[in-house]
Amino acid sequence: DSGVTQTPKHLITATGQRVTLRCSPRSGDLSVYWYQQSLDQGLQFLIQYYNGEERAKGNILERFSAQQFPDLHSELNLSSLELGDSALYFCASRSGQGPSPLHFGNGTRLTVT
Amino acid sequence: GQQLNQSPQSMFIQEGEDVSMNCTSSSIFNTWLWYKQEPGEGPVLLIALYKAGELTSNGRLTAQFGITRKDSFLNISASIPSDVGIYFCAGRPMEGSQGNLIFGKGTKLSVKP
Numbered sequence: 481d482s483g484v485t486q487t488p489k490h491l492i493t494a495t496g497q498r499v500t501l502r503c504s505p506r507s508g509d510l511s512v513y514w515y516q517q518s519l520d521q522g523l524q525f526l527i528q529y530y531n532g533e534e535r536a537k538g539n540i541l542e543r544f545s546a547q548q549f550p551d552l553h554s555e556l557n558l559s560s561l562e563l564g565d566s567a568l569y570f571c572a573s574r575s576g577q578g579p580s581p582l583h584f585g586n587g588t589r590l591t592v593t
Numbered sequence: 594g595q596q597l598n599q600s601p602q603s604m605f606i607q608e609g610e611d612v613s614m615n616c617t618s619s620s621i622f623n624t625w626l627w628y629k630q631e632p633g634e635g636p637v638l639l640i641a642l643y644k645a646g647e648l649t650s651n652g653r654l655t656a657q658f659g660i661t662r663k664d665s666f667l668n669i670s671a672s673i674p675s676d677v678g679i680y681f682c683a684g685r686p687m688e689g690s691q692g693n694l695i696f697g698k699g700t701k702l703s704v705k706p
Binding site: 482484486513521522523525528536538570572579581582583584585586587 | 623624626628633634635636637638641643681683693694695696697698699
């Protein structure tokens with residue numbers, strides 16, 4: 481158990497809809513990262529937050545947004561969903577202090593029909 | 594953008610055999626991490642490397658941070674069926690990528706009992 485909790489585990493929705501994915505980082509970790517993993521693809525970095533503030537952006541679409549709340553949990557919002565958005569979405573956290581590895585949650589599998 | 598070349602893409606081996614996989618880049622990295630992902634789960638950290646030349650073991654796993662800072666390898670000795678999964682390398686470049694990890698596309702390991 482990595483200590484990173486993601487909900488829901490599975491999500492099935494229709495094109496054009498909006499969903500929210502939730503992540504609780506490991507206790508004490510200030511940095512939260514979101515990654516997308518499509519079928520047979522590696523992990524694509526979407527966005528990072530540190531202590532409530534956006535720190536870095538990767539290949540995140542404009543239809544996607546995220547935020548980190550004062551209690552450090554984070555949400556990833558995906559809107560105007562398309563079939564191609566079907567993927568595994570992972571949240572990861574790290575302490576943010578010095579060199580430290582990322583610890584991943586078990587992901588949310590999103591299926592857009 | 595920066596990329597990691599991870600090889601091989603897949604391996605089919607007999608139980609008891611040793612396994613070796615590696616990642617290379619044209620850029621210099623200051624961190625190398627190795628993760629294992631099993632179906633339906635998030636990547637789990639196996640080994641973290643922070644210094645050039647560093648050689649670290651975790652049970653039957655051994656990984657090294659290349660002296661040039663542009664590569665890393667992971668060895669698994671005496672493989673067993675539960676070693677099955679996808680192994681990802683990840684690196685943090687010295688420059689660029691806003692300090693975030695870049696992931697290889699993974700090595701899919703299959704072990705025949």
